[in-house]
Amino acid sequence: MPIKIHNTLSNKKEIFTPQRENKVSMYVCGVTPYDEVHLGHARAYVVFDIVKRHLLKRGYDVNHIQNFTDVDDKIIKRANEKNIPSAQLAQTYIDDYFAQMDKLNILKAKKYPRVTEMIPEIISFIQQLIDKGFAYETNGDVYYSVDKFKEYGKLSKRNTEDLKAGARVGVCDEKHCAFDFALWKKSKSGEPADVSWDSPWGKGRPGWHIECSVMSSKILGDTIDIHGGGQDLIFPHHENEIAQSEAKTGKPFVKYWIHNGFVTINKEKMSKSLNNFFTLKSIFYKYNPRVVRYYLLTQHYSSPLDFSDSGLESAKSALQGLDDAYLRLSSVAKIPAAEVTDEDLIAIKNAFLDSLDDDFNSEKALSYLHELKNMILNEIFKSPETRLTQLKKLFEEFCEESLGISLPKNDSSDEDLQNLLNERNAVRIAKNWPEADRLRKAIDEKGYKIVDNPDGTSVLTKKI
């Protein structure tokens, strides 16, 4: 079964065929590091992590690039307020990005290019657009002339007439057309020198949209297989990227556009102006990152995902059930991992992977994971160990390879814990119930719970 991807450009589900066999070039728009990463970032990068993991699972070599927009109005403003260089502010939040994404178990991109490392390439790109007549310089600023690019609007399904009807874009005297966007912005008086570069048009800095066109073509070539980002980037950011790149090269910029839906709060978009904003740091204070990751997978990537405590609690319970089943299985399936050869397991594995082939349907994949969990619980004291080992291997493949959900390890190395458990089992045999209950409570207070098996043994599972 081939991989199918819903392509924003065609607005259809298409069979995925990359330009080169077994190789995929993938560019995902990164963050502007002017503040701590939030839940919306988590959603986007978990979504593209699932895309990447599945492509890897299907044997593709994925060249994944993600940028940092480390020059930007907001960065300059914040840095100015804190009286530190922009680069320092950006680095602080880039560090935060990696710290939080690591907790979410996001695979690293091959490269994380930054705007400040690409200034010569950006200037050269803009100059070519001017030379080809797609851009013009006005008083130190350079603008892209939207009217010159006939296919403008093909991604966001708008035409300039529709845009004019929206009439929320102010008319600017410097621009020929109200929808023209900046490629190069002249330095304003009072702006620090560290965010100003020499150019043929005077001192200035790049506009927001040009960087992605430049970085992707420099690292991945003129046409890339997959370009991803949040739905809010479709217009104008990605529309503008197409205009820039295709005007320059005359070739298609991107084969497959993938856009993730938003995280909402009470059905409304999470935003600072609505004051319904959650940074990952604050969420991880309350919820384990594994729970957050699981929760983000419980809805198809293109739909909005409503964030709520009840939703997180539900995810937590579901994940606890998976953990418990896995740890109990681990305590009995101890021989080295076997290849999965049983026919029913191959069938469920195929069903699981097929659902990810179908536009990365993570929720459907999770349903097969739960089906597998139920098989494990049914068989745990009935099936031979060779069978249990296969179940364990498959469970690990689903969770750790495809879904990026790390699994708990048996904590038999904790001597205190083991002693408490052994003591409890001893007093249970002696029918000393008050003491057994006291020990159970002591274990509970250490963050573990006891699962008493029907055969008299007990397994400790860590509470999430």
Next chain:
RNA sequence: GGUGCGGUACCCAAGUGGUAAGGGAGCAGUCUGCAAAACUGUUAUUCGCCGGUUCAAUUCCGGCCCGCACCUCCA
């Protein structure tokens, strides 16, 4: 005004032209020293509303109602 997405049980949610996956929660029971976990049963004759096509529609078509997003920086 333009554009796009969606409305499935108590909650979240997948899905298909042939009669509703999964998760959470609840209830009853089994098991248990008591619990927990697990197991069994149970909670949508029905998929926003109204028409149409069809032997058959939640799934296709048309209309309507409602919600959300984008058109300004935003994952």
